[in-house]
């Protein structure tokens with residue numbers, strides 16, 4: 400089962416929940432402050448840091464000799 404990350408709107412804590420793929424998160428509560436309806440966070444947010452450099456390193460020279 401996939402692990403989803405939720406962000407508490409109340410205290411800003413991010414916590415993980417193992418859920419079924421079609422299960423909503425409205426019934427969840429923050430384990431830290433008990434805030435309801437946490438916001439679902441898409442996993443892989445850390446990879447957005449390197450999205451800038453990945454786009455510039457497309458043609459790295461190896462594929463330039465394609466004649």
Ligand SMILES: [Zn+2]
Pocket residue numbers: 407408409410411412429430431432433434
């Ligand atoms: Zn909270």
